Structures are given as structure tokens and as C-alpha cells.
Amino acid sequence: MLNDELKSVLLENFLRYVKIWTTSDSDAADSGSQPSTPRQFDFAHLLETELRALGLQDVRVTKHCYVYGFLPASVGCESIEPFCLLAHLDTVEEVSGKDVNPQLSQDENGDTIIKTDGNTLLGADDKAGIAEIMTALSYFKQNPQVAHGPIEVCFSPDEETGHGMDNVPLGIIKSKYAYTVDGGNKGELETECFNAFKSEVIFTGVSTHTGTARGKLVNAVTMAGNFLTNLPRHESPETTDGYQGFYAPMTIDGSIEKAKIVLFLRDFDSDGMEKRKKLVETIAQSTALSFGGKAEVIHTQQYLNMKSGFSKRQDVIDNLVAAYKEAGVEPVFTPIRGGTDGSRLTEMGIPCPNIFTGGHNFHSRSECASLTEMQKATEVLINLCKKNPAV
Numbered sequence: 001m002l003n004d005e006l007k008s009v010l011l012e013n014f015l016r017y018v019k020i021w022t023t024s025d026s027d028a029a030d031s032g033s034q035p036s037t038p039r040q041f042d043f044a045h046l047l048e049t050e051l052r053a054l055g056l057q058d059v060r061v062t063k064h065c066y067v068y069g070f071l072p073a074s075v076g077c078e079s080i081e082p083f084c085l086l087a088h089l090d091t092v093e094e095v096s097g098k099d100v101n102p103q104l105s106q107d108e109n110g111d112t113i114i115k116t117d118g119n120t121l122l123g124a125d126d127k128a129g130i131a132e133i134m135t136a137l138s139y140f141k142q143n144p145q146v147a148h149g150p151i152e153v154c155f156s157p158d159e160e161t162g163h164g165m166d167n168v169p170l171g172i173i174k175s176k177y178a179y180t181v182d183g184g185n186k187g188e189l190e191t192e193c194f195n196a197f198k199s200e201v202i203f204t205g206v207s208t209h210t211g212t213a214r215g216k217l218v219n220a221v222t223m224a225g226n227f228l229t230n231l232p233r234h235e236s237p238e239t240t241d242g243y244q245g246f247y248a249p250m251t252i253d254g255s256i257e258k259a260k261i262v263l264f265l266r267d268f269d270s271d272g273m274e275k276r277k278k279l280v281e282t283i284a285q286s287t288a289l290s291f292g293g294k295a296e297v298i299h300t301q302q303y304l305n306m307k308s309g310f311s312k313r314q315d316v317i318d319n320l321v322a323a324y325k326e327a328g329v330e331p332v333f334t335p336i337r338g339g340t341d342g343s344r345l346t347e348m349g350i351p352c353p354n355i356f357t358g359g360h361n362f363h364s365r366s367e368c369a370s371l372t373e374m375q376k377a378t379e380v381l382i383n384l385c386k387k388n389p390a391v
Contacts, residue, residue, distance in 0.1 A: 002139070002375050009138050010378055011371060014114065014131040015102050018123040020046070023097040024090035029161035035065040040089050040157045047089075047130070047155055054137045056153065064167040065089070067155040071137065073148065080149030084178035085136075085381065086341055086352070087129035088159030092363045095121040112371035122367040124359030128374055129181035130155060132357060136381040148385045154178075156341050162198070162302045165344035176350060177316045179384065180342035183356035186373040187329050190354035191317055192307035193336035193343045194245070194266040195273045197299050201227060201284050204294040207257040218293040220259035224252055227261065227287045227295075232279075243268050243335060245276065268305055268335060303339040309346035316351045323383035329376055355380060 002010070020043045028036035035041065044061045048069075051059045056069035067089070073080055091097040101117045116122050133153060140148060152175050156164045159182070183190055205220035231247050233239075240246045245267030252261045263280065267273040281297045288295035310317055324331045336343075342352030358373025 002135075002378060006135060006139055006142070006378075007371075007375060010131055010135040010374060011112070011114075013134050014124075014128060014369070014374065017043070017127040017131055018100045018102055018114075021098045021100075022090050022123070023093050024158050024161050025093060026161045029158050029163040034163060034167055035090075035157040036161055036163070037090075040065050043089050044155065044157070047134075050134060051137070051153065054134070054141050056137070058172075060172075062167070062169050065157040066167070066169050067153075068169060068172055069153045071140065071148075071151040071153070073150040074144075074146075077147050077149050081177075082150035082152055082175045083384075084152040084154055084173055084175040084350075085133050086154050086156060086178055086180045086345070087133055087182060088126045088156045088164055088341060089130070090158055090160050091121060091123045091125065091127075092160040094363055095365055097121055097123055113368055114371065115368040116365065118365050121363065121365060122359075122369065124357065124367055124369040125362040126159065126182045126357065126359075128357035128359045128369050128377075129355075132181055132374060132378045132381055135378045136385065139378075139382050140385065146386060151385055152178075159341050162196075162339075164341040165348070168341075168345070168348075170348070173350075177313055178342065178345055178350050178352040179320065180340045180345075180352055180354045181357055181377065181381065182340045182342070183336075183354045184359055184362065185332075186356055186358060186370070186376055187324070187332040188334050188354075188356040189317075189320060189324065189331040190334060190336045190340075191310055192268070193303070193305055193339045194268060195270055195305050196302040196339055197265045197273065197277065198302055199263040199265055199277065199280050200298040200300070201261040201263065201280065202296045202298070203227070203254070203259045203284075203288060204296075205257055205259075205291075206293070207255075217256065218291055219256050220254055220293060221256060223287050223291050223293050223295070224254060224259040224261050226291070227283055228252070230283045230287070241337070245269075245272055247276065247280070264302075265299075266337070270305070303343040304347055306343045306346035306352070309349075309351050310353070313351045317353055320353055320355070320380075320384060323380045326383045327376055327379040329380060
């Protein structure tokens with residue numbers, strides 16, 4: 001479906017986007033700042049300009065760095081129900097996203113593989129998704145004779161911090177369903193995800209001079225270490241897959257008097273999540289009791305499994321399956337071992353499954369993207385815009 005010109009547009013878009021530094025900041029996001037880094041505005045304003053050039057209407061960047069645009073329906077298709085396409089601007093903070101230097105190579109099948117020089121991540125998560133949406137919009141600009149319904153586009157900040165939907169402009173977005181373009185392998189179609197909580201475990205000890213500490217000192221650092229040792233070692237991200245949940249220690253810092261651990265808890269089942277939260281509390285309190293210190297546990301919901309959100313809108317999934325098959329892609333229903341903006345949006349009452357992008361090895365220096373798979377994702381988006389349950 002994509003002609004050579006559009007294939008070039010896709011690659012050029014992607015290479016241009018990954019060079020823009022958009023790393024987000026979890027601490028700033030948790031404290032209520034959005035965007036968590038002002039550099040995300042650099043990318044947002046570039047996309048604002050490009051959306052206008054593609055003929056979208058009502059294009060804007062909100063004060064919280066959401067990019068919005070509206071593509072009106074073709075003549076005769078105005079009554080079709082609109083939907084929204086979403087992808088996120090930011091990249092994860094665990095690996096540098098500054099000065100990305102993309103490299104192109106050919107694999108044994110002749111596919112173009114885009115990766116980095118090994119010093120940074122690539123940013124395919126989720127700039128591949130943005131490039132594919134923008135290229136699909138370019139297709140409709142090049143082919144005005146192709147009928148389509150009304151389409152909304154929204155690019156969000158801070159998805160990687162878990163705050164991507166905190167200030168989503170629902171007063172602007174009219175769609176009652178949506179699609180995130182934020183997946184990985186070709187064919188993946190995701191309609192369920194983890195339930196996710198962040199648990200902060202805070203140990204309070206008693207500080208005194210180490211030379212006269214016997215019977216007096218209570219070491220919060222030692223309590224934190226003991227707590228981590230007692231977490232189920234075979235229920236961690238590196239030892240689980242599929243539908244298995246986990247406990248993931250993310251950060252630890254402190255001193256003798258106070259130490260703080262941040263954990264991510266993940267489980268596909270809500271009852272399973274409650275058991276995980278209770279186990280964290282039990283280990284924390286028993287640790288504090290055995291050392292003579294204090295422990296506090298604060299659980300914060302990040303997102304919930306979006307599976308139940310599709311119970312009344314099976315057509316949203318059926319329409320996407322048809323778009324995959326028209327592109328010659330067999331849908332593979334896999335659970336997201338994580339979450340997307342679509343998870344949060346589904347909680348808000350806007351069902352939002354997730355589409356593959358052709359990116360791989362996310363959040364690492366070995367991150368890469370397949371141009372052939374990116375082209376297929378773009379074709380799926382074009383088919384999706386052409387097809388609608390109301391047609």
C-alpha cells in the first residue's frame with residue numbers, strides 16, 4: 001500500500017524524531033509537574049507545525065504539552081463515528097535519550113534495521129508510533145480520493161512516568177474510542193495489561209555514634225536490605241513472563257535514620273494485586289519489628305487492567321482485527337507486560353487497544369526498529385481510518 005515516497009517519509013520522520021531529546025523525569029512527574037521536562041515541548045511544537053502542514057484542523061499544544069489535531073471526514077463520511085490515534089512524546093529516563101545517533105543496516109532478509117551507536121536508547125518507544133501516525137496522515141493528504149471518517153490525533157507527554165493521561169484534554173477530544181500505537185513486535189494486538197501499583201516503603205531508624213551504638217542504633221539501611229532480601233526472589237521481572245506478576249525494586253536511597261525503597265507491583269488479576277500489596281506490608285512491618293525501627297508503606301495506583309473496558313465495545317477490537325488482516329498481518333493477542341496511555345484512557349471510559357510499532361528491545365541501548373514492520377503498522381493505521389463499524 002505504501003508507495004516509495006511514503007516509505008521515505010516514514011523513515012525520514014522516524015530519524016528526525018529520534019534525534020529530539022525528550023527524556024521525561026519521574027520525580028518531577030510524581031510531584032505534579034507536566035510536562036516533567038520542558039524539552040518535551042520542543043517535539044510537541046514540531047509536531048504541531050507538521051500537523052498543520054498535513055491539513056489537520058484545530059491543531060494546538062496545550063499548556064501540559066498534549067498535541068492535538070483533527071482530520072475532518074471525507075465528503076459523505078461526516079456521520080461516521082470518530083476515533084482518536086495516540087502515541088507518546090517522551091522516552092524513558094533509565095537510559096540516556098540525549099544525542100541519539102541512529103544507524104541503518106540491512107539484515108539477512110533485506111529489512112532495514114534502525115538502531116543506535118550503543119551510547120543511548122533509540123526512542124522507538126514511542127517515536128515509531130508517532131512516525132507511523134504522521135505517515136498515515138500523509139497518505140490521506142496524498143490520496144484525497146480515499147474515503148475516511150473523522151480522525152483525531154493526540155500525542156501525550158510523560159507516558160513513561162505513568163502520568164501520560166493526567167491532563168489529557170478530554171474537553172477537546174470527542175472520540176468515544178481510541179487506539180494507542182505503542183506496541184512492539186509485528187502482529188501484536190493488545191487488549192489487556194497489568195494492574196499496576198507503585199509502593200513506597202519507608203524505614204525509620206535511630207541514629208547514634210557508631211562507636212557507642214550497641215543497644216541504641218537502629219539502621220534503616222540495614223532494614224531496607226533485609227526487606228529486599230525477603231521479597232519472593234522468583235517473582236521479579238527477570239524471572240517472569242506471560243501472565244506472571246512480579247515485585248520490581250526500582251530505587252533505594254537513604255541513611256541510618258531513614259531509607260526509602262520504591263517498588264513496582266504488577267499482576268493481571270486484581271485479587272493477586274491485593275495479595276502482593278499485603279505481602280509488601282507484612283514484610284515491611286515484620287522487618288521493622290525485628291530491628292526495633294518503624295516502617296511505612298504507601299501504595300499508589302498507576303493503572304488497571306484494561307480488559308474489562310472492551311466488554312461493551314467489541315467492535316473496537318473487531319475493526320482493528322480487520323485492519324490487520326487487510327494489511328496481511330495476522331493479529332497476535334498478547335498481554336502487555338506493562339501499561340500504555342490506553343490503559344488509563346480505558347479506565348476513563350474510552351476503550352483503547354494497543355497497536356504494534358515494529359520497535360524492539362525497548363528501554364535499552366540495544367533498542368532497534370524494523371522498517372518493514374513499521375511500514376506494516378502504518379498500513380494498519382491507514383486501513384483502520386478507511387474502515388469503521390459505522391460504514
